[in-house]
Amino acid sequence: MKQVLQNNKTGDLKVEEVPHPVLMPRGVLVRNEYSLISKGTERMKVDFARKSMVAKAKSRPDLVKQVLKNVKKEGWVTTFKKVMNRLESSAPLGYSSAGEVIAVGELMEGLKVGDKVACAGAGYANHAEIVSVPMNLCAKIPENVSCSQACFTTLGAIALQGIRQAEINLGENVAVIGLGILGQLTLQMLKASGCKVFGIDIDQNMVNLAKSSDADFGLVIGNENLVSKVISSTCDRGADAVIIAAGTSSNQPIELAGEICRDKGRVVVVGAVNMDVPRKNFYEKELDIRFSRSYGPGRYDPLYEEMGIDYPFGHVRWTEKRNMEEFLNLLQQGKVNTEKLITHKFKIEDAEKAYDLIMKEDERSLAVLLEYEDFSESQPKIYLKQISPDGQKEIPTVNIGFIGAGNFAKNNLLPHLKKMKDVKLKGVVTSTGISAKDVAGKFGFEYCSSEVDQILQNEKINTIFIATRHNLHSELVCRTLKAGKSVFVEKPLATSEGELEEIKRTLDLTQGKILVGFNRRFSPAARLLKKHFQERTTPLVMTYRVNAGFIPFDHWIHDPEVGGGRIIGEVCHFVDLLSFFADSEVSSSFALAADDSRKTPLTNDNVAVSLKFKDGSVGSIIYTSAGDTSYSKERIEIFGANSVGVIDDFEKTVLVSDGKEQKFRHSGSSKGHKEELEAFVESLKQNKPMPISPKGMINTTQTTFKIIESLQTNSSADTELTDLAKESFEKIY
Template structure:
């Protein structure tokens, strides 16, 4: 299928052929039309067109993160990660309409006409995969063109709801672009009197035609407003887009005592305190298109709110379409341009240059699509990037292309003695982009294509945590050797099934515990190889807080930081000591505010050789301080590794030190080389590590020490 993409390095718009997305919890829709959001999408394009310095000035918070990465990871690693992010094309669009072609939801059937919403979902593409709560049926009598406005209409609808207006009240709308003109019509449908405000005379005329009682530019505005209402506007809705604070200043003068100002557009917010203080007026910043926005449970998992949360984003979408059906909203007057998908660059050129007046700009899709409609896209390998690999080299297929895979794993693949077969991801964009970048033969949105490929004999799984176990089991039974990112599993039953599949299939399985493969770790292990005493180890992780809404905290998808991250550090202790963990005692800070229950903890493990190891994991520290420090004490000797850039070894008063200035040595290249060469992994150790994280979780919950018994999972 074809999709519109933004090149984040150059700012250019491209139409690329990518695989049709896979359906998960919602539907796959064949788009008929999608609406370009001139304000939101133009701002992203303008940012992409800036130089690196310009991007840095526009995004100072991102620069701060990069500088922190320089401190912990080294300048080379930080630069590579930043460039990797910029090299990934950005999907555009968040409002579309079309026909359901595949469904995984009881709410929709194949053939349903639907309107779709959401950045990353209702994108400018021939086919889109949309969760059920971001998808609504189109009423009879409403066409696809009109329905493509539903998301933007819901933004206007939510702004009006935040104004809390009622029949007969006087409302000012500042900014008569697309959302402003929709707001005018929604307010009139609600029985309000409306004054529309803009500096463009053509928009003022159109607002009057669409029902505004009074229209005005800023000249003589307050006299006209007083003629409409002597005591001021009951509410002011700002839908303008400008860095200037002039709209919020004007709103303060227009609104009545104890009135309400609702900010929908991206405007300057230098609020004149004296004006708002005298009127005791309220300012509300309207958040997108209703409750549910930015809530992963609602948007991704389809968990609806009770009806007392009356106007969720989906209900706003339905209400907007009903107003369109009743002819209370005229969208025909707002559609100024329609471009075929292949001419999307021309549509954005029109918007960015302003060479013609525009309001609503639509992209139109050919019936049954003009691009390929399959889940597999073959990729030609450019001659300059043709790789030389040994004749007997294995062929690798990869599943997943998240941030970790793209920053730490896939950049290493072109240098490995392995053929790159297929890459599977849930979205066509990431599949095509990453596969093309690293030289895979094809990309797909159906991971079973990888497992069914007879040429592929090894599979790498780098998806979200909850998919590791089921995909690894499928791959083992498909006769593939498996490299799976940590954690190996997020619950004990899944771990038991993995052990069973590995034993029955006879295939190799390696878990991505990369730190044991670091050259610094190898040297530390060798340093303590002939120790005469048990070891005492302390692994301290100054992780920094991960936002509560991140998927890693989701019990279903991530399992929390204890399951997702602590396994690394326990495995490292196993590697250095050469011993298995047999017991764990763990304690955690109780959750409060944004702190998650399993994000700040200490776990002390006893190993079968008498060694003791403590993992201290915290999100409460300063990110400028080293992230990982591991210390080992045994046989009158000490070893320390800091951020896998600095190794210090001491014995009998003599010290040696190694430091890496440009980048960390975390063992990613070494672990992948071991896998593709077919080296036998420490599977029993991988299982013991995973069990230890489950036991630590149980210890926190019960307050008691927990035994670690691999026999529980059949090992």
């Protein structure tokens, strides 16, 4: 399918053929008929992307701060790679579209195939032939409303939210400053609500357009009578409310709002304007300044937007979706006229011309629509390279299909795999298709897709990597094993006992090969320390302190349905490493969590865990998000057989025995990703057992569930392999 893409580094725009996005369980796939280029917002986006690196840094000091913070945490090299990965990728454009539903997710409510819908949201309602939109960001289009009208819905909902924030009453005088699409829609809806409206802009043409929509007054900024005209037309009181819908770095709109607003009036800021609020007017009139957050309640709440969890109608009358629906109703009743705002229509193929137009100051344009008339059938996979003809013997033994290539895979797995001699990167699948194409191009995959089956059913692929978020791991592992392929899955192996049981059953059945991405045990530091204790005959006493850093509560890792929390998602690494040192599985665990009323045992990230291993060793893990991340992240101390071993951030190892201390430094603070991949590939090539036994990986995963159980019950919990698994694993390995 075709999609408009922007290069993050250069700002260059192009229309490319990419795989269609994946259907979300609580969402729909929509074949767009129209999408609206929101001139103000998209111009800012394109402008920013076209700036040089220095200019980008100057205009976004917040991003620079974030990068510097990351440097302290992860070092220059890692940070540089992350920044470059981001810059070298393409970004989607667009956030307001309308079209026909072509597929419905299994948990989606209220829509069926064939319904016409308006779609909202950056990253969802893209300028693309097919878009994947979650439940609360799409609204059914009523009869007699066309898609060319409905594609204004996102902007309509933004305008409505601005009006709601202004708490308008029938008969009030309201001024709208800035008469772009947003301002014009605001003005039309204010008229429909029975207000007297002043349309104000720097451009006479926009003022004329406002007048044609029955604005009571149209005023051009720069006209010296503007303020007195508003005051005199409101019985010398001033406007009851002023809605700023302009987008400018100038301070003029907020200053003007202060001048024309009445005593104790309301000023609502919808557009991005400079906010150097002049004290005199705002103080003396005791003006109320309010911001309007995008399309309404629900905006930026992942539970609402991504998970489809609605707010109760009685408590939140107007949500984003309900604002969208209301705008569509107003269109149906003829109270809003979008037709007169449309200045240009372009076919999707000509999107570059549309952007050239909106970027030119001197060209007159307002609403610019992209049309998707000659729909090209979506290809399930897109080839980037010539592939070897069928039947020809492939020389590399490890032919990889990759599912999920986000931050982690792009920074830590793919750069190593790309360089490996006997590895061939065949196909990559991600959810948005556009990222799949970026990754395929950057790392040299033959093809990309958004359909998992495109690699699971490819007979030439013998090995699958899974690096999606956690909720998909177990299902994909089972499907891969059943397809007769080997699997490398990022941690965690599973997020619940039920998922783990299913994996055990599938392993029993298929006897397939699997490695979980417990990379730390492959690091040079861990190998050195393990060797130091290899002659021991007595148990170890181990401590592992992790200064993990705070992750905001709305991050997917904390979401029980997606990430499963940090104990399952991250503490598994530390359980695995201690098991590696002890050369033994965990037999029982006991955990305590710091009191935090905001968190459940599942999502607590300040815990002290005690582990007992089958060989008699003990270990304790202190895992905290309460520290300063500029301080060392991980420190391991091991005592046993009259020796001591210490690892500091995988950069430094200290070994002590017989009164002597040996110090080692490991360049690049390797956490073992490269070595782990080499070991995995080597095992496959030589048809040897995996470097970590399935028993061990299952034990570690189960231990994380037991840690949570211990937090819930305040008692210790035993980790045991089932007899069934024990038997068959011993048979296989």
